[in-house]
């Protein structure tokens with residue numbers, strides 16, 4: 010049983026990577042999954058893993074190879090930043106100036122620069138975190154990206170509504186890509202490092218790619234359904 014599941018994880022990684030090609034990065038979302046599952050993906054060549062709880066990410070990191078790039082994709086509280094500041098590779102979920110300032114402080118204490126994405130609210134649903142495209146525009150118009158030396162804003166992240174209407178999902182992703190393009194033109198025209206559009210999950214990554222995603226965050230399609238306790 011276990012062996013079959015393990016082989017499936019490796020196969021899922023290989024087939025996703027060949028579908029995605031060179032230009033779309035795969036974040037394997039390993040939240041709730043054991044380190045043994047992560048090792049199966051690792052042994053199939055996967056190096057980027059996404060987690061949405063700081064404690065869980067820190068605990069797993071201690072048990073797994075050092076060359077894993079850990080991406081934080083969950084809602085973030087300022088008091089948790091310090092635990093991941095020594096190692097986190099990319100924080101996808103920055104949705105306020107306060108968070109950005111706190112991340113920069115913790116990064117400085119660790120003598121490193123932390124890469125971040127601005128999480129943009131593109132879904133019509135009320136529950137989603139993220140700043141509006143206008144808020145992101147205003148934040149960068151304040152010049153914060155030049156004042157904080159220990160964060161590097163690399164792009165945007167967003168989640169579409171959980172609906173069957175593919176045209177709605179496509180429109181929401183198109184809004185995120187347009188927001189990225191506007192921010193790039195307005196504030197990062199000379200910064201090739203501002204180049205990440207993180208959008209697309211197991212159910213909608215194909216749509217996201219047609220709308221310009223270059224980083225997808227995929228959990229269930231790699232590791233199977235999650236079982237929450």
Ligand SMILES: *Cc1c(COP(=O)(O)O)cnc(C)c1O
Pocket residue numbers: 038040061082083168210211212226227228229230
């Ligand atoms: C859980 C999660 C994912 C992956 O979801 P799947 O549907 O399992 O692919 C992607 N992004 C975020 C922010 C998540 O919390």
